[in-house]
Amino acid sequence: MMDSNNHHHLLATIAVLGALFSSILITAYAQPSTEQQNSRACPEGFEMNRGKCEMEPEITTELVCPNNLSESPLGNCIVGVGSPVAHVCPNGYSQHIGEPFCRNVEDFDDTAEKVYQCASGYELDTTIENVPRCFQVIPKVEQEIQEPCPSGSTLDSARNVCVAKPGRGNR
Numbered sequence: 001m002m003d004s005n006n007h008h009h010l011l012a013t014i015a016v017l018g019a020l021f022s023s024i025l026i027t028a029y030a031q032p033s034t035e036q037q038n039s040r041a042c043p044e045g046f047e048m049n050r051g052k053c054e055m056e057p058e059i060t061t062e063l064v065c066p067n068n069l070s071e072s073p074l075g076n077c078i079v080g081v082g083s084p085v086a087h088v089c090p091n092g093y094s095q096h097i098g099e100p101f102c103r104n105v106e107d108f109d110d111t112a113e114k115v116y117q118c119a120s121g122y123e124l125d126t127t128i129e130n131v132p133r134c135f136q137v138i139p140k141v142e143q144e145i146q147e148p149c150p151s152g153s154t155l156d157s158a159r160n161v162c163v164a165k166p167g168r169g170n171r
Helices: 004-030 034-041
Strands: 047-049 052-055 059-064 077-082 086-088 093-095 102-104 115-117 122-125 133-138 141-146 154-156 161-164
Touching: none
Parallel strands: none
Antiparallel strands: 047 052, 052 161, 059 141, 077 133, 086 115, 093 102, 122 133, 154 161
16 A cells, blocks of 8 residues: 555656646647748748748740731731732622622522632731721740739849748738
8 A cells, every 4th residue: 555655746746747748748739830930931822942932933824926916806916918819709609790799609689798808828807997908917826924923022033033031921
């Protein structure tokens, strides 16, 4: 059996160990991990690198006309302008001598207006009334666009990274 002195000593030891253990637990849970410290130190999307918050700038692509060419009404790129090659009847219609319109080849009573046509590689433009034009066109090309750095950060052009100062006020 245990005498009362040993019993008190055992209880005191358990109490001290319990207090010590709970203080270790509180300390362990109170300390943020390195990941949590970094996430608090840098704005969202940035990562700590040698004491600075950095992120790569966002790159997007868009379709553009190369060499500052103008865009046609149909969204292509104009490389030249020409005259319409013909003022012709639409498909399925034919021109009869002395008539200013076209007649359907299968239904003679069905008529249609003549239409302008452009050569292959050209696009008809009728935006100016009574002045049809043919634009020589090429399709747009993909171009990479570097988006500006987020607010509160600057571009380090030598390394091509966005840099923000660490600190809790960044969130």
